[in-house]
Amino acid sequence: MFVPMNKLLNNDQIRQEFQKALLQWFENNKRTLPWRERKDWYGVFLSEFLLQQTQVTQALPYFQKLIRTYPTVEALASASEDELLRHWAGLGYYSRARNLRKAAKVIVERFSGRFPQNYTEALSLPGIGPYTASAILSIAFNQPLPVVDGNVIRVITRVFNIEEDVRQTKTQKQIREIAAQLLPNQTPGRFNEAMMELGALTCQPTSPLCEQCPLQKWCLANRQGSVSKIPFKSPPAPKKRLYQFVLLFVATDGRLLTVKRPRNGLLASMWEFPTLETTPEELNTPEPIREFLSRYQTAAPIVLPQMKHIYSHISLRYRPLLLSVNLPFEFHSRFYVQQKWLQLESISLLALHNAHKKILTDTKFAEWWQRKGFENKR
DNA sequence: AAGACGGGGCT
DNA sequence: AGCCCAGTCTT
The missing domain is CATH 1.10.340.30 (Hypothetical protein; domain 2)
Known part of the structure; x- marks a missing residue:
């Protein structure tokens, strides 16, 4: 030196x-x-x-x-x-x-x-x-x-x-x-x-x-x-890969279930839709999650196209699933610290993180939402 | 001491 | 696709 x-x-x-x-x-x-x-x-x-x-x-x-x-x-x-x-x-x-x-x-x-x-x-x-x-x-x-x-x-x-x-x-x-x-x-x-x-x-x-x-x-x-x-920097750790389903529980009145993440870790205290960790294989064949979903007695989900989001240290691939449910509907989680059923326009007022904001602006989601006719009910 | 933690801009 | 950040907290 x-x-x-x-x-x-x-x-x-x-x-x-x-x-x-x-x-x-x-x-x-x-x-x-x-x-x-x-x-x-x-x-x-x-x-x-x-x-x-x-x-x-x-x-x-x-x-x-x-x-x-x-x-x-x-x-x-x-x-x-x-x-x-x-x-x-x-x-x-x-x-x-x-x-x-x-x-x-x-x-x-x-x-x-x-x-x-x-x-x-x-x-x-x-x-x-x-x-x-x-x-x-x-x-x-x-x-x-x-x-x-x-x-x-x-x-x-x-x-x-x-x-x-x-x-x-x-x-x-x-x-x-x-x-x-x-x-x-x-x-x-x-x-x-x-x-x-x-x-x-x-x-x-x-x-x-x-x-x-x-x-x-x-x-x-x-x-x-x-x-x-100069400056010289040793190479950073390789990017992790993350695969998950995003569960969009939709009540008959058009409200969606939103949940708040814990105050530490990834996307601290931000709101999102409940997620379910999976593997790259399962992400393309949503069959195995049927067992999980049967617990909530929901009908077969509508499967939206896979999406991608890049964080600086994580590469995330995720697939939204639309699940129609009847209220009252209880979602249990040890991970999330709070939950709310909200109309779509209220969600835009929430601190929703980017990866899930992208779902709402996605065309496939918008098409589905339009077809359900929630827009016309109000 | 090492990992974890976002996102936008640039090459 | 990879690298750059007007750093701090947790483990």
């Missing part, structure tokens, strides 16, 4: 030139973002939750919607979990929404509605880890805490030509130490924002714009022509 103890780290004057060049670039090139326009910590707090593992362009519409719906931390703290989740639907990593609301509650109830000014206390809030704690305290309160996110990792590994695997704890520790040494005491918040903005706009993952980079003259990877190989 080779960390250049280069002048950037031990020469005050050169480090200051580096900081000045970066900050100057930031002032001239930073994007106009709603949480930068606001001067309060609440906007930063909300945006940092949204921006965890999420790009600015993806988070932007969600920020606008949420800041309007919950203008203050008190409003957010008193929001219902289901309502917040409905706003969050489609953004992913749904535990963030639950943690965001819990954190707001703690801030209101334990910290009198003010963000804790201490790194350790900030870290104790649900959903706030080392990155978010440092980001909020440095950006909103100008505390000298370095941030290390994907952008900073990219900028630092390139500037210092660090070729080790960035998934390794040891490499990450090394990057954190460098980030701490580069941080100016006067303007840590702007410096952190500048590092991340540079990573997003110039020091991009692929085809970075080195010619227009304000740090080019300090960048070792640029000098050695290794930019495209």
Whole structure:
């Protein structure tokens, strides 16, 4: 392992030139973002939750919607979990929404509605880890805490030509130490924002714009022509495959059974239609599930075409089954935490996850629904 | 220390 | 199809 103890780290004057060049670039090139326009910590707090593992362009519409719906931390703290989740639907990593609301509650109830000014206390809030704690305290309160996110990792590994695997704890520790040494005491918040903005706009993952980079003259990877190989990441775990039936229980009045998933794990706290795990073979020959269905004494299901949904770590193949039932009808499950019989239009107001939203907009489902005549009953 | 956890954009 | 993320929590 080779960390250049280069002048950037031990020469005050050169480090200051580096900081000045970066900050100057930031002032001239930073994007106009709603949480930068606001001067309060609440906007930063909300945006940092949204921006965890999420790009600015993806988070932007969600920020606008949420800041309007919950203008203050008190409003957010008193929001219902289901309502917040409905706003969050489609953004992913749904535990963030639950943690965001819990954190707001703690801030209101334990910290009198003010963000804790201490790194350790900030870290104790649900959903706030080392990155978010440092980001909020440095950006909103100008505390000298370095941030290390994907952008900073990219900028630092390139500037210092660090070729080790960035998934390794040891490499990450090394990057954190460098980030701490580069941080100016006067303007840590702007410096952190500048590092991340540079990573997003110039020091991009692929085809970075080195010619227009304000740090080019300090960048070792640029000098050695290794930019495209850095940062190095060991290959991720292969994608899992998941096969399931989706059970659309339809009552005679046209209502559908919806269920809420547990607060941990995949699609935390999101609503869906009950699912039944199966194998790739069974998914194409729904005969074997007849035994399961006979328990509910339902007529033969209407089998819709197989569908596909890709998560970052799971490849899901699923097939909706339409099952007509008479109420009262009891669905038992140890897995789901809540259930509701809802009309189709009420379901669209639910925090339904994407894979199952796709079922409702699927043409085959729409055709069937039309034929049943539920539309005409109302 | 390693897995689990979404979705959109880009190549 | 594969890779990139403005990370945190659980085990």
